Amino acid sequence: MIGAIVDTHDLLEVVWTAAVAGLGTTTAYGLAILGVGRALDYGRSGRTVEALAYGVLGAVAVAAVAAAVVFGIVVMVNK
Amino acid sequence: MHSEIVVVIVVATALAFDFTNGFHDTANVVATSISTRAMSPRLAVGYASVLNFVGAFISLQVAATVAKDVVNPADITLLAVFAGLVGAIAWNLITWYFGLPSSSSHALIGGIVGAVLVADGPDAVFFDGILGKVMIPALIAPTLAFVVGGAAILVLYRTVGGLRPARVTRGFRGGQVISGGLLALAHGTNDAQKTMGVITLALVANGTIASNDFHVPDWVVASSATAISLGTYIGGWRIIKTMGSRIHKMDSAQGFAAQGSGAAVILASSHVGFPLSTTQTISGAVIGSGAAKRLSAVRWGVAGNIVAAWVVTLPAAAAIGALTYVITRAFGTGAVGPIVVSAAILSGGALLFVRRAQQSSVTPAAAEA
Numbered sequence: 001m002i003g004a005i006v007d008t009h010d011l012l013e014v015v016w017t018a019a020v021a022g023l024g025t026t027t028a029y030g031l032a033i034l035g036v037g038r039a040l041d042y043g044r045s046g047r048t049v050e051a052l053a054y055g056v057l058g059a060v061a062v063a064a065v066a067a068a069v070v071f072g073i074v075v076m077v078n079k
Numbered sequence: 080m081h082s083e084i085v086v087v088i089v090v091a092t093a094l095a096f097d098f099t100n101g102f103h104d105t106a107n108v109v110a111t112s113i114s115t116r117a118m119s120p121r122l123a124v125g126y127a128s129v130l131n132f133v134g135a136f137i138s139l140q141v142a143a144t145v146a147k148d149v150v151n152p153a154d155i156t157l158l159a160v161f162a163g164l165v166g167a168i169a170w171n172l173i174t175w176y177f178g179l180p181s182s183s184s185h186a187l188i189g190g191i192v193g194a195v196l197v198a199d200g201p202d203a204v205f206f207d208g209i210l211g212k213v214m215i216p217a218l219i220a221p222t223l224a225f226v227v228g229g230a231a232i233l234v235l236y237r238t239v240g241g242l243r244p245a246r247v248t249r250g251f252r253g254g255q256v257i258s259g260g261l262l263a264l265a266h267g268t269n270d271a272q273k274t275m276g277v278i279t280l281a282l283v284a285n286g287t288i289a290s291n292d293f294h295v296p297d298w299v300v301a302s303s304a305t306a307i308s309l310g311t312y313i314g315g316w317r318i319i320k321t322m323g324s325r326i327h328k329m330d331s332a333q334g335f336a337a338q339g340s341g342a343a344v345i346l347a348s349s350h351v352g353f354p355l356s357t358t359q360t361i362s363g364a365v366i367g368s369g370a371a372k373r374l375s376a377v378r379w380g381v382a383g384n385i386v387a388a389w390v391v392t393l394p395a396a397a398a399i400g401a402l403t404y405v406i407t408r409a410f411g412t413g414a415v416g417p418i419v420v421s422a423a424i425l426s427g428g429a430l431l432f433v434r435r436a437q438q439s440s441v442t443p444a445a446a447e448a
Contacts, residue, residue: 010351011215015223017350022227022343023234026336030238033250037242065257072261072346076137076268 025068032061082285084414085157088421089281092164094306097274099171100183101131101310104270106318107180107341107361108263108311111334113319117255120319126256127263128312134267135275135304148212149188150195152280154203158407159194160281161417165424166190166400173395174388176431178321181388182356186396187273188213193397194404212353217389220344220355221363228340228364229371235332236372251331258338263311265345266357271307275299321381329365333372337364359389 035058042051108131109123118126167186174181188209195203239247278299282288288296329337341357341364348355362385369377403420410416 007211007351010353011219013351014219014344014347014353018223018340018344018347019227019230021347022224022340023231025343026231026339027234027238029251029254029335029339030235033239033247033254034242037239037246037250069257069261072342073264075346075350076134076264 021068021072025065028061028064028068032058032065035059035061082157085161085417086281086285086287088414088417089157089161089164090278090302092161092168092417092421093274093278093281094302096164096168096171096183096187096277097271097303097306098310098313099168099175100187100270100274101128101307102313103171103175103181103183103310103318104266104358105311106321107357108259108266110319110321111329111337111365112255112259114329115252115255115331115334117252117259117331117334120316123259124312126260127266128308130260130263131267131271131311132304132308134264134269135271135307136300137264137268148208149205150191151199151203151205152283154195154199155280155284156198157281157284158412158416159198159404160191160277160284161420162194162198162404162407163187163191163400164277165403165420166193166396166398168424169399169403169427170392170396172428172431174392175318176435178318179388180318180321180358180362180385181392182217182358183270184273184356184358185213185217185389185392187277189393189396190400190403191277192393193400193402196397197401197404198408213393216348216353216355217359220348220353221359221389224341224344224360224363225367225370227343228337228367231336231340232333232368232371235336239332248331251335254335255331255338258335258342261342262338262345262357262361265342265349267304267307269345269349269355269357271303274303274307278303321385328376329369333368337361337368340364340367356389 035054035056038054039051039058042048042054105124105127108127109118109120112118112123113120117123164187167183167190170181170186170190171183192204192209235251239250275295279288279293279295282296282299283293288294338361341361344360344364345355345357366377366382366385407416407420410419
């Protein structure tokens with residue numbers, strides 16, 4: 001009955017995409033803060049390797065968040 | 080001539096609804112940013128207002144969804160559209176008066192369904208469409224936002240737990256500018272289009288637009304975008320206070336988690352074409368981000384009132400829409416009924432504003448506190 005009224009495939013797609021996008025984007029942003037914060041701290045204390053590693057983590061995470069934002073806008077434009 | 084006057088009144092009423100929609104739903108976008116001090120109140124509503132305006136121009140494909148999937152467009156009359164809009168406006172004003180973040184979309188759907196039910200009977204209402212496109216997404220979206228918002232804040236606390244609090248706060252405040260912007264765009268494109276659809280439907284009912292040539296005129300897009308943007312800028316500070324600090328006192332990480340999760344649910348639903356309430360989704364994410372940190376941090380009484388408003392919105396707006404149709408129709412099919420009812424709703428709205436202004440003043444500064 002419910003299956004005839006609601007597209008369960010679409011419903012499941014909403015559930016998993018929202019979970020992945022919501023958790024993925026917020027986690028990526030958290031990693032960006034972690035990466036930039038640690039890179040600054042290690043940079044100040046002269047630990048270049050650690051600073052570089054965290055800097056790369058921060059940069060990748062920022063890029064992931066930027067990609068998610070662009071994708072979100074594309075979804076809005078194309079709906 | 081009478082018909083033209085009624086069309087003008089219906090368009091004005093639809094734009095008034097759009098204004099109350101922006102006014103009522105400002106809180107969805109800006110409440111968390113204001114309460115965590117990511118942005119000043121005026122900057123936050125200005126930012127949301129501009130992005131709501133831009134969002135209204137992004138897409139037009141869902142403009143007619145409300146009417147096409149909920150009631151039979153062939154049975155729509157100008158008086159039914161008018162009565163439905165009045166039902167939605169009245170419910171938005173009542174929930175604003177009590178500071179409750181209820182769904183403007185559900186108020187609009189409820190108002191239209193109630194009016195059409197009385198005007199044309201149950202055969203004109205698509206109950207399957209209401210269940211499949213409105214009721215079930217209304218249950219799924221806030222629950223999903225609650226779970227994702229809760230999970231996101233747990234992950235975030237674990238990720239940034241070892242950093243200096245000031246740096247974390249600054250970082251997440253910056254993130255809220257981005258997540259709040261996405262929410263404002265999504266709100267503009269979702270909610271302004273519903274008004275565009277209703278105005279276009281009224282033009283079809285009047286014969287201004289042929290029913291086999293359904294398109295949204297440019298002036299409808301521009302006026303709807305302007306109305307929702309102005310309403311957003313004026314801002315419903317009472318609801319902003321409820322959303323921002325009465326459910327639970329948020330930190331910037333929780334604000335970011337709530338906005339990010341809410342935006343993800345809204346965009347995922349938009350992607351597959353489910354119309355949903357931005358209000359319910361963001362409220363669910365706000366409650367989830369508070370409950371995951373500590374269950375007792377959430378004021379469950381306030382959360383309960385919000386959920387009760389969700390449940391009541393559809394039938395209440397339908398009842399007001401139906402009653403409005405009966406009253407309007409009592410004056411005949413001409414312009415007299417809409418003029419009388421418009422005057423009554425304007426007077427009632429003004430009375431509510433004056434009463435609320437006398438009882439308390441929730442200002443931008445108070446909303447931030």
